[in-house]
Amino acid sequence: MSILVAGPEPITDHRDLVAALERGSKPRDQWRIGTEHEKFPFCVNDLTPIPYGGDHGIRAMLEGLTRFGWRPVYEGENVIGLENDTSGNISLEPGGQFELSGAPLETLHQTCAELHDHLAQVKEVGGEHGIGFLGLGFTPNWRRDEIPVMPKGRYKIMTEYMKKVGTMGLDMMYRSFTVQVNLDFASEADMVKKLRVGIALQPLATALFANSPFTEGKPNGYLSYRSHVWTDTDNERAGMVPFVFEDGFGFERWVDYALDVPMYFVYRDGKYIDATGQSFRDFLEGRLPALPGEVPTRGDWNNHLTTIFPEARIKNYMEMRGADGGPWARICALPAFWVGLLYDQSSLDAAWDLVKDWTAEERQDLRDKVAKYGLQTPFRGGTLLDVARKAVAISRAGLEARGNGDGMGADETIHLRAVEEIVEKGQSPAQDLLDLYHGRWGGKVEPVYKEFAF
Template sequence: MSAPPKSLGAPITSKRQLIEYIEAGNKPREAWRIGTEHEKFVFDLKTLRPVSYEAANGIGPLLNGLKRFGWEPIDENGNTIALTMDGCSITLEPGGQFELSGAPLENIHQTCAEVGTHLRQVKEVGAELGIGLLGMGFQPKWSRDDTPWMPKGRYKIMRDYMPKKGKLGLDMMQRTCTVQTNLDFSSEADMVKKLRVSMALQPVATALFADSPFTEGKPNGFMSYRSHIWTDTDPDRCGTLTWVFDEGMGFERWVDYMLDVPMYFVYRDGKYIDASGQSFRDFMQGKLPALPGETPTSSDWLDHLTTAFPEVRLKRFLEMRGADGGPWERLCALPALWVGLLYDDQSLDAAWDLVKNWTSEDHVSLRRDVPRLALKTPFQGRTMRELALDVLKISRAGLQRRAALDKVGSDESGFLNVIQEIAESGICPAEEKLARYHGKWKESVDPVFTEYAY
């Protein structure tokens, strides 16, 4: 989740400004970058319980401990709720999930170095505090009531609003983790093609990274329960947007969609003002009940763009949102997958050829079935495993053609190896954990916190 904005920005007086705001994301190929975000659960090493913000070994002391490495704090109401340094930020999800939002980087080698540096720093401070880090899609052991809330104003507003729209919104906020990739586009047409390909193929990422099979210590019947949770969070702002495949898709169509997404809040004078369920269209006319007579700024629009949660989100870049969080070795695989598909023209064409004839029902069925069945999902006479192997082949070729080499001359395609093994085996990470749960773990999830911790 975003940190509070530093300034309100320019006044918004027309819909055209909203379109131009997103259009400003157009970049020439040489300026394309890769952003990687990943979340992890923080837990007490002795009790395995989530830690609060205020505890002696809690999230607050963890943030403060990281300042030794040069991170600058962002405070809200006297609490440090984020850190920034060199284009990166560390932020908190509502239940204390610890997130690195990486800098825009040129290649996956740099991404992997960034992730490695971050984890070394967090583990150093965590060891002093007696806390550990776990990468999975859903908290495997503890209930909502066991999970503390972080002291961020926007979360209180969302916490009150979520139960009005779906049954699982609070689980999404408190108990899920993801890894996400942010990528650029050169033009409206390039954005549309990348958006369509990535929207269609998010279920492939969901299946390969599926790693949330437990709820409160027991199997929950899903491979990616995190992914399923989004289907019952808020229908106004979640899901696979099948209309992006319709004629006329472009920046304006996305703006129209966002104008129909109900608001959460407005940020003014260091505080979040509850505008939940209200209309950005009304805001533009000075008729927002939460701020009568006021009209929005560019900062309000940016905030609003972050409150829709489809499987792919458009801001001034595209965000790939379909994957469960996981261990260190998989964090660089997700950006590698999408860079190989979207940043090479030949691969982008091949991926589009793969999905261009899919129907709306195809998209809907994959979104429905993959969270439960992962790589075993049947699709068009094949399985998701076979589709994933085709997608990985396209991505690997794209990375090889990119030829972004490290110091020893290796390209980026090696970062796919960990998910290549998953696809070839047909066994997703959740199935691996379930086998251990029913076997050597003797129906306990506690070993997850030692065998799979960072």
């Protein structure tokens, strides 16, 4: 979750909100790639969660990273994130997950170099504190009550609210991990086409990157338990947003949707004011119970947009949100998959042709089943693997068309290779973990901390 902003410009009109989204439109030569990924820290000695405080806790880890030019972000006296002028930011998630929100970069080679540098920094500082990091979609053996709560005001508000709106919201907050990519659009029409392709194919991304088959030390019956958790987290702000495929969809319709998503909080003077369940429409009219008489600022609107969690979402850019956390190569492969599909016009057209006749019921059925069945999810007389073969071929063609070399003879398709290997094998990555669990690991999940740590 992003480090919050507090822009002072007041907003009193619905048109201001639409214009704020419209300002995200950029010419093609300004399109960028922003990759975000979460990973969870663990004690190398006993594989337990890392507390916030102490000589070797999360705070010490964050402070140690300042040697690389990161500046601490405080909430009160607590360091709750890091930022700098060139490398995006590091935010601290509810259960201690580290999230790198990468800088907007031109090529996948740059994005992977950024990731490499970040993981090297984390490994160096973590090693000094006996902290390792693992990329999965869900903690493999910790109970929720074992996981420390990070000292951020928004998480206290969200924790209480999640108990009222779903059965698995706390699991989402404290035990899940994702990778996402942020991409640009040229116009409203370009946004609409990309968002429709992104939402339709998000179950495919879930299958390709499914990496969370364990809960509390045992197989949980799913390949992406992270994806399953989202089916009953808070359905007013999550899901497949079928209205995106309706005639007339555009920025204004997205604003209308966002206005009707219940609020979490308002951020004022470094503090969070509980506004759970209240209406941003009332806020526009100065009738918000949490702040009577006040109207929102642009920062309030931007912060509200960060609390909306569909499978893909719009801010001043587009976020693809359906993938489990994973190892280094798959973190690079997730942006490669989407950039290949969406950043070349011929590939975008081909991807739309692939999904444009899917019904809302078919899209939802894929979403409902993919967490359990992955690439073997039934679809139109075949499986999702059949769709994967076509989509990945389209993505490769799109990356080839971009023609961005790394200076050593490779183009951006090198970063798609991890996905292509998954498709060639014909099974989601979580199945590999299950094979190890039932085989060489002898019914234990603990070896994952050694064999799959960064």
